[in-house]
Amino acid sequence: MPELPEVETIRQGLSEKILHKKIKAIKIIKPKLVKSNYNEFLKFLVGNKINKVDRVGKLLILSVGNKYLLIHLKMTGQLIYSDTREFISGGHPFPEIKADTLQNKSTAIIFTFTGNSQLIMNDQRLFGYLKLVNKEEKEEIVAKFGIEPLQSDFTLEKFKKIFIRRSAVLKAILLNQQLIAGIGNIYADEICFAASIMPDRRVNNLSVKEIENLYKVIQKVIAKAIKYKGTTFKDYRDSSGQAGNFVEHLKVYGRKGLKCLRCKQTEISKMKLAGRGTHYCPNCQK
DNA sequence: CCTTGTGTTCTCCG
DNA sequence: CCGGAGAACACAAG
Numbered sequence: 001m002p003e004l005p006e007v008e009t010i011r012q013g014l015s016e017k018i019l020h021k022k023i024k025a026i027k028i029i030k031p032k033l034v035k036s037n038y039n040e041f042l043k044f045l046v047g048n049k050i051n052k053v054d055r056v057g058k059l060l061i062l063s064v065g066n067k068y069l070l071i072h073l074k075m076t077g078q079l080i081y082s083d084t085r086e087f088i089s090g091g092h093p094f095p096e097i098k099a100d101t102l103q104n105k106s107t108a109i110i111f112t113f114t115g116n117s118q119l120i121m122n123d124q125r126l127f128g129y130l131k132l133v134n135k136e137e138k139e140e141i142v143a144k145f146g147i148e149p150l151q152s153d154f155t156l157e158k159f160k161k162i163f164i165r166r167s168a169v170l171k172a173i174l175l176n177q178q179l180i181a182g183i184g185n186i187y188a189d190e191i192c193f194a195a196s197i198m199p200d201r202r203v204n205n206l207s208v209k210e211i212e213n214l215y216k217v218i219q220k221v222i223a224k225a226i227k228y229k230g231t232t233f234k235d236y237r238d239s240s241g242q243a244g245n246f247v248e249h250l251k252v253y254g255r256k257g258l259k260c261l262r263c264k265q266t267e268i269s270k271m272k273l274a275g276r277g278t279h280y281c282p283n284c285q286k
Numbered sequence: 287c288c289t290t291g292t293g294t295t296c297t298c299c300g
Numbered sequence: 301c302c303g304g305a306g307a308a309c310a311c312a313a314g
Contacts, residue, residue, distance in 0.1 A: 166305075
């Protein structure tokens with residue numbers, strides 16, 4: 001489930017791999033994912049170059065010509081780059097990667113660049129999408145996102161403002177993309193645990209100290225997750241087809257019934273909160 | 287039934 | 301009564 005660290009890992013990878021490459025051909029296997037007019041989508045993209053690979057929250061924004069290709073991976077989307085063509089005809093250039101993570105029955109779209117390297121999007125559940133937009137539409141979409149936790153404008157002052165006149169539970173605030181961009185279910189739980197705060201706390205009851213701690217911890221958790229190239233439970237792969245390594249650094253998510261790694265006495269519990277499965281330590285989160 | 291990301295819809299409150 | 305907040309629901313597919 002790609003959240004900020006996973007999408008950022010993909011963005012960094014693609015920036016190295018597909019920048020300035022010209023799209024030679026596009027094969028659309030699952031048309032459902034293309035949210036723009038099919039013919040216009042193909043007509044515009046083919047022959048144009050990738051100028052930039054950006055990200056806002058969990059959304060990738062590729063600058064292509066004078067337009068923008070938005071790519072959202074939702075839950076099971078993958079974007080994998082390949083600069084060899086051999087695997088298509090059977091062989092595989094990277095033995096450590098299973099061939100089926102590159103191209104398989106969930107492959108939705110294949111971009112082929114000049115020189116025959118490829119960008120392959122897979123999506124098992126077909127929740128993801130690709131959408132071609134102009135500058136105005138792009139800016140409208142970007143404007144809806146909240147602060148990026150790793151950008152310099154994520155200041156303590158701005159962060160504190162989020163909590164003014166709000167009463168929602170902390171987890172709902174963390175998941176709200178219009179307030180803070182990029183946090184999903186896994187990192188919301190990790191952040192609450194790292195801050196020793198119960199995710200169901202009403203944010204108007206948080207102390208200044210707790211908010212300041214959250215501010216630090218959000219950046220710490222997200223940065224560490226990027227360092228380890230994200231969390232792979234099952235589907236997530238980076239742009240090279242590799243799994244992320246952050247699972248072994250998760251402190252609460254997916255640890256229901258296991259001993260808390262901090263207090264080492266209480267078992268991690270799970271509840272439903274803000275409509276999502278939520279993991280927490282009833283002992284050391286207050 | 288569950289899973290999560292997101293968009294919509296509805297209710298409530300000041 | 302308007303506007304915003306927040307919760308609830310819907311939807312995607314396996």
